[in-house]
Amino acid sequence: MTNLPLREQLAELIRAGLERAQAAGDLPAFDIPDVPVAPSRHANHGDYGSPVCLGLARVLRRAPLHIAETVAPHVPESEMIAEVTVAPPGFINVALDQGWMARQASVILAAGETWGNVAAGASTxxxxxxxxxxxxxxxxxxxxxxxxxxxxxxxxxxxxxxxxxxxxxxxxxGAKVRSFGGSILSRYADCFGASIPFPEKGYPGDYVTTLAERLAESAGRRYLDIDRDQAVREVAYWGMARVLEQIEDDLAHLHIHxxxxxxxxxxxxxxxxxxxxxxxxxxxxxxxxxxxxxxxxxxxxxxxxxxxxxxxxxxxxxxxxxxxxxxxxxxxxxxxxxxxxxxxxxxxxxxxxxxxxxxxxxxxxxxxxxxxxxxxQMVTLMRGGEEVRMSKSSGDFVTLRELIDEVGPDPIRFMMLTRTMDVTLDFDLDLAVEQSDRNPVYYVQYAHTRIAGVLRKAAEEGFDPQTDGDPALLTHPTELDLIRKMLALPEIIDVAARNLAPHHLTTYATELAAQFHAFYRDCRIVDAAAPELTRARLLLARAAKSVLARVLHLIGVDAPERM
RNA sequence: GCCCCCGUAGCUCAAUUGGAUAGAGCGUUUGGUUGCGGACCAAAAGGUUUCAGGUUCAAAUCCUGACGGGGGUACCA
The missing domain is CATH 3.40.50.620 (HUPs)
Structure with a gap:
């Protein structure tokens, strides 16, 4: 199941408005350009706005405000639109219908893990x-x-x-086969008191010695007795297979397969x-x-x-x-x-x-x-306020596994995705380890567990968590703000996919969590004195939980029921 | 030298990719629960988006040139 991003649906309606204005003779004939639509940043600009008429001013040689005023009445009626307005210098603004928005809570909940899917890729x-x-x-x-x-x-x-x-x-x-195999073989020889010179550009890490000891244990002296080049190659491939097993396991701990x-x-x-x-x-x-x-x-x-x-x-x-x-x-x-x-x-x-x-x-x-x-851009690892230089060939580095064991996979995944790829990333080990509970990932996960807690509480109070309430009762401004934010996921995924910019997901996750917390503050969910409203709000809470989980899973972060 | 990336609040970074009054977190100050998880929330303060030009109805975003930081420029991997 895919969703057409809301802004694209609105763009289509505005485009239709332009066509109808032309058909009615209110606007002359011209090629209709792409209709850009973006969420409004200010409440008095409605929910979404389009500057399309600003760009038409030159083509039509008319004031953009006048064009917008001409087009707005022609925008087709839609159940999702409450009002189409015009604002200087020529924006067309759309206010969403609150009843429609409220009903989307049911739609989003029903969509579950497919909410947010879009068809941008067209199965490429x-x-x-x-x-x-x-x-x-x-x-x-x-x-x-x-x-x-x-x-x-x-x-x-x-x-x-x-x-x-x-x-x-x-x-x-390539050449690393020889130097890697030679490195292991040299250490391997040490195990038997033999001496094979360590390659000039060998791998000095302790893990090489460990590998050599494993090999000595499993294969005995065999590689000392066969042709040296043959031994180097065989040992290299054996070693790389072992390293790959470890890499696969390390990455699995980061939820990567x-x-x-x-x-x-x-x-x-x-x-x-x-x-x-x-x-x-x-x-x-x-x-x-x-x-x-x-x-x-x-x-x-x-x-x-x-x-x-x-x-x-x-x-x-x-x-x-x-x-x-x-x-x-x-x-x-x-x-x-x-x-x-x-x-x-x-x-x-x-x-x-x-x-x-x-x-x-x-x-x-x-x-x-x-x-x-x-x-x-590169990651700079910081420890004790100093940069940790990493080089595999010097043997001086911090392994991914150490980091996962110290910090856990969720903060690593979240923190690595909080920035655009174009900026260098300072990863402060001390902060990640000692103050990991300050990590933004917990903020988002907390919203998810908080909902889980509310749902448990509701069940204790006798509310069946599977019984849907009536979304029409969702009329509070923060309830609608939360729904607005959930409605934005398809366009966030659309933007992230088109621009190969997964960091948008962490930004969105944080904003969504904040909207839930605001809703939680303003609206008591479980209230035995108002069972209908409770059921409606439980519906909204479950939808929010579902969307939070969806985003966290896209990022590769766990969405826990308890923390 | 040449190529690539970055420069936005005290700090770390966003900004749906050219749109309206540039937003979060941390830090600072001040408040909030005889309420479903206070790992939460609210308010305040904080900005000439490094600088100078240019393009555009519209620039943090695009172009040119400075300045500052990082990376690359091997018969290395």
């Missing part, structure tokens, strides 16, 4: 690829924002009418890279010099390496670059698996790679506009 098939942290070490706090944004974005797109698949890209090819895990090394095993290379060569996009194979494209200032020279990188498996894999991957996503769109959730530190991947798409005949890059 979209793949959201996110996290995709290298399987060479525990997932860090640095990936938390990526994980949360990607998952919430996927949820928002689902609610927005897209067909969505969540995918994790496993970077298990992927539909698919795509392995980079399979592109080479499947022969896809050779195929892409042929395609690029045929198009004249490949050149060779300095012993390397380069991608050249008129849109790029510099050539980009596809295959490194053997002199620089002796390891044959380490020669193809990320770009080489990226060509395969975009083909895999958009041609082989035929997604309409591929969304890449990337940290802003990778923004420089965007033009190369787009050029590569163009070069193999894929429309670059089908690749959508969602770039979020």
């Amino acid at each position: 098939r979209v793949q959201v690829e996110f996290v995709s942290a290298n399987p060479t070490g525990p997932i860090t706090v640095g990936s938390a924002r990526n994980a949360v944004i990607g998952d919430a974005l996927a949820s928002v797109l689902e609610a927005g009418g897209y067909e969505v698949a969540r995918e994790y890209y496993v970077n298990d090819a 992927f539909d698919t895990w795509r392995h980079e090394k399979d592109f080479y095993a499947e022969g896809l890279f050779d195929e892409m290379l042929d395609k690029l060569r045929a198009g004249g996009y490949v050149t060779e010099y300095d012993g390397a194979t380069w991608f050249q494209h008129p849109d790029l200032e510099k050539d980009a390496v596809l295959i490194r020279s053997a002199e620089v990188v002796p390891d044959p498996e380490g020669r193809p670059t990320y770009l080489a894999s990226d060509v395969c991957y975009l083909w895999d996503k958009l041609i082989q698996r035929a997604f309409d769109r591929a969304i890449y959730v990337w940290g802003a530190d990778h923004h420089g790679d965007v033009p190369r991947v787009q050029a590569a798409a163009q070069a193999v005949g894929v429309d670059p506009d089908r690749l959508i890059f969602v770039l979020y």
